[in-house]
Amino acid sequence: MTRYILHGDGDNFFASCLIAKYPSLRGKPLxxxxxxxxxxxxxxEAKAIGLARGMPIFEVRARFPEAVILSGDYKLFAQVSRRxxxxxxxxxxxxxxxxxxxxxxxxxxxxxxxxxxxEIIGKEIKERTFIQLGIPISFGIAPTKTLAxxxxxxxxxxxxxxxMTDKELSPILSEVPIEKVWGIGRRTAIKxxxxxxxxxxxLRDAPVEILAHFASPIIDIQKELRGTIVHPxxxxxxxxxxxxxxxxxxxxxxxxxxxxxxxxxxxxxxARLRKHEAVGRTFTIHxxxxxxxxxxxxxxxxxxxxxxxTYIDHFExxxxxxxxxxxxxxxxxxCISDIIPQSAANTSLFDHRDVRENEIxxxxxxxxxxxxxxxxxxxx
DNA sequence: TCTGGGGTCCTAGGACCC
DNA sequence: TCTGGGGTCCTAGGACCC
Numbered sequence: 486m487t488r489y490i491l492h493g494d495g496d497n498f499f500a501s502c503l504i505a506k507y508p509s510l511r512g513k514p515l516x517x518x519x520x521x522x523x524x525x526x527x528x529x530e531a532k533a534i535g536l537a538r539g540m541p542i543f544e545v546r547a548r549f550p551e552a553v554i555l556s557g558d559y560k561l562f563a564q565v566s567r568r569x570x571x572x573x574x575x576x577x578x579x580x581x582x583x584x585x586x587x588x589x590x591x592x593x594x595x596x597x598x599x600x601x602x603x604e605i606i607g608k609e610i611k612e613r614t615f616i617q618l619g620i621p622i623s624f625g626i627a628p629t630k631t632l633a634x635x636x637x638x639x640x641x642x643x644x645x646x647x648x649m650t651d652k653e654l655s656p657i658l659s660e661v662p663i664e665k666v667w668g669i670g671r672r673t674a675i676k677x678x679x680x681x682x683x684x685x686x687x688l689r690d691a692p693v694e695i696l697a698h699f700a701s702p703i704i705d706i707q708k709e710l711r712g713t714i715v716h717p718x719x720x721x722x723x724x725x726x727x728x729x730x731x732x733x734x735x736x737x738x739x740x741x742x743x744x745x746x747x748x749x750x751x752x753x754x755x756a757r758l759r760k761h762e763a764v765g766r767t768f769t770i771h772x773x774x775x776x777x778x779x780x781x782x783x784x785x786x787x788x789x790x791x792x793x794x795t796y797i798d799h800f801e802x803x804x805x806x807x808x809x810x811x812x813x814x815x816x817x818x819x820c821i822s823d824i825i826p827q828s829a830a831n832t833s834l835f836d837h838r839d840v841r842e843n844e845i846x847x848x849x850x851x852x853x854x855x856x857x858x859x860x861x862x863x864x865x
Numbered sequence: 866t867c868t869g870g871g872g873t874c875c876t877a878g879g880a881c882c883c
Numbered sequence: 884t885c886t887g888g889g890g891t892c893c894t895a896g897g898a899c900c901c
Contacts, residue, residue, distance in 0.1 A: 523886050539886050584883045584890090670881050700893085702881090729889050767875090777885070783876055818888085 487649070488714065489593045489603045491610070492625045492633035493573060495586035496642045499526035499557055501620040502565045513553050516545055520556040529642070565618060572614050576606060581719045589630050591718050603647045611645045627654065630716050631709035634667050635685060658686035658710065668706050673699070685710060724763050724824050728754045731818025736775040743772075743814050747804065750819040751796045758821065759850055764789035764830045765821035768796055770803050773816035782807045789823070789830040796821070
């Protein structure tokens with residue numbers, strides 16, 4: 486049975502949030518990203534004068550003195566994001582928060598229950614979010630997530646569009662270059678183009694023989710473009726599969742500094758694990774050097790854990806293997822995966838030190854919750 | 866000890882997304 | 884064009900077991 490899938494996507498989300506909070510910014514060429522030294526978001530006016538994402542901030546200052554340059558306010562963005570999500574949730578609980586400024590929702594039941602239409606229900610959501618949040622969000626309604634994303638994008642800026650039939654969808658798909666289709670990146674686009682597939686419409690209508698040369702994700706995308714759901718709505722609730730912390734700095738060969746950065750990453754991710762009452766087991770550390778090469782080392786812990794001491798024990802071995810003498814390092818990062826709920830971990834296997842460490846960190850987390858700043862060292 | 870086949874975990878990296 | 888931080892999923896070789 487055909488479903489009505491809604492996709493909501495904030496327009497220039499970071500810039501729009503800041504404009505909603507500081508109305509005096511409205512109409513100005515606003516650039517967000519001062520804290521990273523790089524443009525991460527732009528207002529419409531900033532795009533109009535030729536600014537683009539990824540541009541270094543020093544270049545913006547030099548070439549566009551009229552631009553207003555701000556740092557991102559990630560607490561504000563997260564807050565607006567949560568509200569956007571909960572406003573859609575008033576219509577259906579079959580909702581997936583896909584990213585900070587995007588949500589998918591299945592509004593089929595809402596339409597049936599109220600004997601209504603996708604146009605009416607969708608418009609309601611659109612108006613509700615615009616009035617409550619004061620930021621433009623574009624919405625698209627189509628039979629699958631892949632199609633809904635293309636439809637919402639085609640409706641920008643501040644748009645709303647329903648496209649359920651071939652007749653409605655084909656003209657939209659014919660305007661979409663192949664690399665703009667969700668899941669098709671630069672590499673795959675090159676291969677598809679080599680076989681004469683240039684648009685979303687051409688991918689939808691491509692014969693099986695041609696797609697046989699490609700891996701299954703492409704076949705899935707084609708199904709979605711044809712209106713068959715391959716990627717269902719993922720409701721909230723599941724734990725993340727991995728947690729990452731990484732940070733860049735001016736390239737250095739200072740091993741002590743690099744080491745300290747890693748320890749901070751470990752403490753950071755462990756704190757997040759504990760916040761989610763989760764534990765992880767697969768531990769990867771990575772660096773990027775001045776030649777932009779990315780290298781990593783991985784190990785699997787004997788048991789799941791969420792306190793720094795356990796990770797630091799294994800970290801020393803990985804660190805020695807990873808860092809070459811005299812290498813100029815500009816990014817360090819760690820990733821903890823194989824994440825499961827703490828309750829599902831076999832705590833009876835914890836050794837005594839783990840138990841002790843867990844108690845200590847539980848106390849620290851409690852203090853932290855009460856707003857007391859607690860500085861931890863490098864684990865126990 | 867080698868020969869063979871099959872399964873699973875570990876590890877490193879790639880491609881893609883926002 | 885790889886700027887930057889946080890994610891997902893897939894692949895392929897090697898280790899190790901039966």
